[in-house]
Amino acid sequence: MLFSSLDPALQAHLLRGSAERRYEDDQIIQQRGEMADGFWLIEAGEVMVGQFLREGDFRAVALLGKGDSYGELAVFSHRPRIVDAVSRGQSTLRHISAHRFLDALGNYPASMRALLGALSHQLQDTLSLLAGMRRGTNPARMAELLVNLAGEVRREARVEITQQELAELLGITRVTANAALRILQQAKLIERGYGTIIVRDRDRLMQFALD
Amino acid sequence: MLFSSLDPALQAHLLRGSAERRYEDDQIIQQRGEMADGFWLIEAGEVMVGQFLREGDFRAVALLGKGDSYGELAVFSHRPRIVDAVSRGQSTLRHISAHRFLDALGNYPASMRALLGALSHQLQDTLSLLAGMRRGTNPARMAELLVNLAGEVRREARVEITQQELAELLGITRVTANAALRILQQAKLIERGYGTIIVRDRDRLMQFALD
DNA sequence: GAAATAATGTCAAATGTTTTACATTCTGAC
């Protein structure tokens, strides 16, 4: 994430001047098309980033959590925002103004280099994702997604997410997502619960993703 | 593109120290996994960027032409390259060393800001593409791709590309690509030729892409 | 604890995509 790549002194400076904002479940934080006046740092809770489609469907791009930042891109590019962001459950964010950010950044040349590195890294990841999109079967792509969501946890991670949300992240329907999960469960890699997926064997799940 | 966002004086400086290299049709310019020692600027010809899959298939991400640069990401992120690059027909590139680039960049703070902007813009575009990937039917996605390839041309653009390559850019098979093109032709938006697509009506094609 | 709401599990029909296969057309080389 970009904010965490900044110099700690700069991070502190930005936080001092930031405003805390709370959002309720499903509340819209930013909308596509708006011009950026700053970016957000997630203090607590989770945020879904993606695009609302015409019919009201949502195509998720990422699920962000505590310590993650987002919205910096539109600040740097001076272009309208290209994704919608929605609070998932209650969340607390800090809003850091573009003006203050860009001004302060001039005094931290090392942080600019760090930003270039972090941005490049992220673009590499995204391109890799784009190239790999269609690769592999749905169960394999689902396995990869679950490994990411489960995080670093060694064994028995509990991921609190609905099958609807998983489907939106993969760009498939809930029926197909459920079928993929059933296959992973039959292989004893996960277990399906109400609003949760339990990752039983992260290592073998990761192996499965590479097929 | 990133190179073109740099200060003209910096561009000139980098070009002076660059080495010219020629590549033949289908020759591999860079491979996934290599560490970066620089980036390329395309002087003439075209370069396909994407990933070779295990079975030898190729999943294209972009088709670059004269004036475009690529390979900067791995330089900034200090990570291995994540895409393969292949010459499409003969091409002439200039290789700019990472060392020289990063050294010179320190003297051009405004260019660093410009790079942040250009990188952010590109990441925004890529995220948008990622979110839109599965959206729309194949004919609609094909229409969008052709509009991009046709460039700024007002009417009657001639795009020299095979259906196989179009399929690789969309991540579908040639059969499906052909079917999509047939539909666009039936709507009198394009015409299919041997190794070429003629865009008859760019405006309506763009309209079609939004369905 | 009953009712309302949210989420999961599953099915069948319709649709879309890939695979496989082969004929045809175009282009460049000789």
Place this chain on the structure above:
DNA sequence: GTCAGAATGTAAAACATTTGACATTATTTC
């Protein structure tokens, strides 16, 4: 001009995904 190679056009079968529908189970609300 003929031939070989490259690219296109198309069809049928196999496979995968979506759509729409409904039953079931879990959770929350009152």
